[in-house]
Amino acid sequence: MSNQVYPKDKEILPGLQIEKVDDRIMTLNVGPQHPGSGHMRIIIKVDGDYIVHTDPDPGYVHRGEEKMAEYRNYITNIPHLERPVIHDSCNILYPYCLGVEELLGLEVPERAKYLRVIAAELNRCVYIEYWLAIYGIFLGHSTMFMWPVGDRELLIDLLDKMTGARVTHAYFVPGGVRNDVPPNFEDVCLRQVNYFEKRLKEYADVFYDNPILISRTKDTGVLSREDAIKLGTTGSVLRASGVDFDIRKKEPYDVYEELDFQTSVLKEGDSYARSKIPWLDMFESCKIIRNALKKMPKSGSVRVKLKPKPKGEDTEVYRRVESGRGALGMHIVSRGTPQPYRLKISVPSFRNLIAMPHLLTGEKLGNMPAVYWSLNYWPVEADR
Amino acid sequence: MGTASGIIKALNSGVKHIATKRFTFRYPEQKLKFVGDGYQYDPDSGVGIAGYKGRHILFHDKCTGCQLCSIACEDIAEAIAMPKVEEEWKHNKKAIMPQIDYGKCVFCGLCVDACPFYALYMTNDYELSSFTKEGLIYTPAQLQVKPKVDQDVEIQIDEKGAKHG
Structure with missing residues (x-):
């Protein structure tokens, strides 16, 4: 013990934390290897059981998507741009396609717009179910891991019939969608979405009305309405704090203004509200899908023919959509x-x-998973 | 009292599922059914035909060796090479045809969209694993073979619940 050499204060290597024996504050590295944290590190300083300082450290899965896009043309950009969120791949391609259409001056056929909305809403549900499954297992609720992963299969099956792939669909292209849906897709879709909605209602008893979940998430990580706006949060985090902001309502794109749906808003701003908003969103998604299937033109073109390497004008566009996590924009x-x-x-x-350092400081360490994953955060997308 | 009844309700909702048939299926023995014979593309209308994006199928009597599929893949995965083939075709003077490396392919299907001669489609075959890297490279002769698929499991929904059958 005595001959062990410690570096002097000035020579401490970056990332190496050394504590004195009588120091009250202890530093914990949550991640990046821990499978729950998902390729990111949170450096937490604890005083006993309470968190006194939080420092999120993303960047472990940075892929340079933005730089890669500068070397590929508008069509060959499609497969790699959906990689940051493979569970929500239609929604991450949506703003790109809308933007490129504006650049190239393309008019999208009416049927393609409805097909896009259906694919985007199915994909939103797939993403939320996956997120919910991880939230369940984070809180030690293994039934809530099995059920969403199983029910997700109903929607993946529909997307598979529609797009030809279970995840990474590469379905949206500038000027419409790649292919029309197979015959009698409408009936199959309606049947499976109706059953899916029935299953969603069963989550209330086992998860959302469960006193164990409520005791773990209620009043933890409270984000007030003012703070939510000031910090610039978006999506389910913002709506859980009582701000009614949904891009589908505020800046409708494609055919969203013709469809009938509400946005779900809760006032509490705690982890429970943040975990409930996506579940309520899924009911609205089912409503949108049914509505879109009814209003969709029965036949017609779904794609505008493009030149092999289309060129945009000397200009710039910014379009954004509401993804499974919040407002997703592309400039x-x-x-x-x-x-x-x-x-x-x-x-x-x-x-x-x-919002994470703001929410975690002052919480108990045991509440960290409940707050962390309720932020609807996807590390790979954040690093892009 | 509220806590106890809530826990009993949660347990009860799980117990109800003990008697129902399970939703999963036995994968290697049973396989999921897909729509159609795989993703296809109609260059006349410029629209694809819905289907699963699996392993490709190449029609030797239609391929002209124009390399458009290889060019389409250039910025995506660089999975398509154009080697010489031994057969001689009147419509394929250069005698070159695509050879696909499934270690690189991302199954986006944009090569199918690029083919103007109805020569390259995709199939329902997704079991492509191999013990060697060379085993993942499919030559034009291998791509010509129509895959044997026995996929018959579909999602069935009744009042008791959903199952694969």
């Missing part, structure tokens, strides 16, 4: 070449991560 700068000059992805996960 595309075009300089008259087949490739975008610059593509900036504004991701909701990163915006919600900003």
Whole structure:
């Protein structure tokens, strides 16, 4: 023990934390290897059982999506741009396609707009079910892991029939969608979505009305309405704090303004409210899908024919959509070449991560998983 | 009292599922059924035909060796090479045809969209694992073979619940 050499204070290596024996504060590294934390690290300082300082450390899965987009043309960008969120791949391609359509001046056929809305809503449910499953297992509720993963299969089956792939669909293209749906898809979709909605109602008894869940999540990590706005949070985090902001309502894209749905808002702003908003969103998604299937034109073109390497004008566009996590925007700068000059992805996960130090400071360490995953945060998307 | 009744309600909702048939199915013995014969593309109308995006199928009597599929893949996965084939075709003077490396392919199907001669489609075959990296490279002769698939399991929904059958 005595001959062990410690570096002097000035020579301490970056990332190496050394504590004195009589120090009350202890530093904990949550992640990046822990499978629950999902490829990111949270550096937490605890005083006994209470968190006194939180420092989220993302960036472990940075892939350079934005730089990669500058070397590929508007069509070959599609497969790699959906990789940050493979469970929500339709919604991450949505703003890109809307932006490129505006750049190239394309008019999307009416049937393609409805198909896009159906695919986006199915994908939102797939993402939320996956998120909910992880939230369940984070809180030690293994039934809530099995049920969403099983029910997710109903929607994956529909997306598989529609797009030809179970995850990474590459279904949206500038100018419409890749292919029309197979015959009698409407009946199958209606049947499975109705059954899915019936199953969602069963989650209330086992999870949302469960006193054990309520005792763990109620009044933990409270984010007030003012703080939610000030910190720039978005999506379910913002709506759980009582701000009614949904891009589908505020800036309707494609055919959302013709469809009948409400946004779900809760006032509490705690982890329980944040975990409940996505579940309520899924009911609205089922409503939108049924509504869109009814209003969709029965036949017609679904895709505009494009030149092999379309060129945009010398301009820039910004379009955003409501993804499973919140507002997802893409800023595309075009300089008259087949490739975008610059593509900036504004991701909701990163915006919600900003709220984490604010929420965790002062909480008990045991509440950390309940607060962390309720932020609807996807590390791979935040790093892009 | 509220806590106790809540826990009993939660347990009860789980217990109800003991008697129902399970939703999962035995994968290697049973396989999920897909729509159609795989993803296809109609270059005349410029729209695809819905289907599963699995392993490709190449029609030697239609492929002209134009390399458009290889060019389409260039910025995506670089999975398609164009080697020489021994057969001689009147419509394929260069005698080159696509060879696909499934270690690189991302199954986006944009090569199918690029083919103007109805020569490259995708199939329902997704079991492509191999012990070697070379085993993942499919030559034009291997791509020509129509895969044997026995996929018959579908989701069935009745009042008792959903199951694969």
